[in-house]
Amino acid sequence: MRTSKIVDKWGNPINVELDEPQTESSAKLAQLHNHYGDHPSGGLTPAKAASILRSAERGQLIAQCELAEDIEEKDAHVQSELGKRRLAMQSVPWNIVPPPNASAAEQRDAEMIEELLRNATWLDEAIFDAGDGILKGFSNQELIWDFYDNTHVIEACEYRDPSWFQVNPDNRNEITLRDGSHQGEALRPFGWLAHQHKSKSGYLSRHGLIRVLVWPFLFKNYSVRDLAEFLEIYGLPLRLGKYPAGANEKEKMTLLRAVMSIGHNAGGIIPKGMELEFEKAADGASDPFIAMINWCEKSQSKAILGGTLTSQADGKTSTNALGNVHNEVRTEIRDADLKQLQNTLTRDIVYPLYALNGKTYQNPRRCPRFEFDTTEPEDIAKLADPLSKFVEMGMRIPTQWLHEKTKIPIATKDEAVLSLNSSFTNAKPAVNTTQLKGFAALRRESIEPFADQVAIEQALDSLSAGEFDQQMIAILKPIFDAAEHNPESLKAQLSQVWPQMDDAEFTQRLAQVLFVGELWGQINADS
Secondary structure, rough: OOEEEOOOOOOOOOEOOOOOHHHHHHHHHHHHHHHHOOOOOOOOHHHHHHHHHHHOOOOOHHHHHHHHHHHHHHHHHHHHHHHHHHHHHOOOOOOEOOOOOOOOOHHHHHHHHHHHHHOOOOHHHHHHHHHHHHHHHHHEEEEEEEEEOEEEEEEEEEEHHHHHEEEEOEEEEEEEOOOOOOOOOOOOOOOOOEEEOOOOOOOOHHHHHHHHHHHHHHHHHHHHHHHHHHHHHHHOEEEEEEEEEEEEEEHHHHHHHHHHHHHOOOOOOOOOEEEEEEEEEOOOOOOHHHHHHHHHHHHHHHHHHHOOOOOOOOOOOOHHHHHHHHHHHHHHHHHHHHHHHHHHHHHHHHHHHHHHHOOOOHHHHHEEEEEEOOOOOOOOOHHHHHHHHHHHOOOOOOOOHHHHHHOOOOOOOOOOOOOOHHHHHHHHOOHHHHHHHHHHHHHHHHHHOOOOHHHHHHHHHHHHHHHHHHHHHHHHHHHHHHHHHHHHHHHHHHHHHHHHHHOHHHHHHHHHHHHHHHHHHHHHHHO
């Protein structure tokens, strides 16, 4: 049998057996494969439910786990809400993160483990099955190992029924296999993905949501049963049979059968001398039963998702703002679920792969970590403007942080990267006078003040000559002369200088600019 000598996180040596799964190699555990559930939800009463929960506290988990299975199968609302939490865990990306200040060799080991898990076809299903611990408090999956290319790999991850396990009486937070002994058989190292999910504080048998959901499920079933009975008799008239004095037992039973069947068959016979009367139809309303059912389902939604508006809306108190708040709570619950699960995956999946295959393995303290990426990408448009201002102020912002915020991956050395075209960034819009002249020729009958082609061409030619500086100097010449002769009294002289400024040429030039701008806009609009 192939074994590996590994040390645990306390430095104690552990023997790892990878040839066969534990539940298939031990004769004492063979009986587990023949176990079938008892479905304790049948005839469930408050007293029976309390008894099941008390037995679980004493380490006997079978009835509590089977009751949880029944609730998830029989109650569509519970199944839907739990499904949202379990499926949400599958949609989040993940990475294998090297230890802090990792060497190049440690980084290569982390990349090796990530490559193995990226190629694993069982991982998504394992994450989903681990979510079963939300309801039951724990979820155990057995690892199936293989060895090829000098590498230990996990070929499969088999979900094991919760009824196969018990709580060790000497350690109420330890799960063991039911082998008929008092303590049970301990789970084999490197052989299990054993996830304990804390939905509430307490020891292991009280972690699961089953202990909260059993009561709304029970009361909801009572209301559904009563509603079904109400609907069966609602609207039917009360049938009253009258038998004469001295009727014997046979005659009474004959009348009773007629009373019971005449409502469904719309006809029947009774002996002469007997009477059959129809009283007022059964009256009542279904509202109390529906109200109780709704209360139970809202309680279930609150326990599972932390709110009701992501699954139910009453059309009165439900608003978009409240729905967004409830969805944020749901996201927080998902992130908390993933934090618990990533610790289990690091301990039971990443560490065994690192210990068996890692080139740098010395002890568990430098083990890579399995991490879910729960950060949301920032709004790039909102982030770009303040960042540019911070950079102008002298802040030194690392590019790695920005890549994480925006979820934009960092390019490798050999990858092509986006860049701004220098000819595009430096280009300035140029006036194509030939194009403008041709377009103006088509529009000259509708454009003022340039009513003929000659005037249009002169306007375009003057714009391309670049004579603005000289024109502005000619206009401002009176101000320059006054400033040169007596700068102290310039302010007082402006009222006298202003009438001497000839802006006729400048006004003409502005008209030409506006004209060309109109032509340029029409050309671009039509292109």
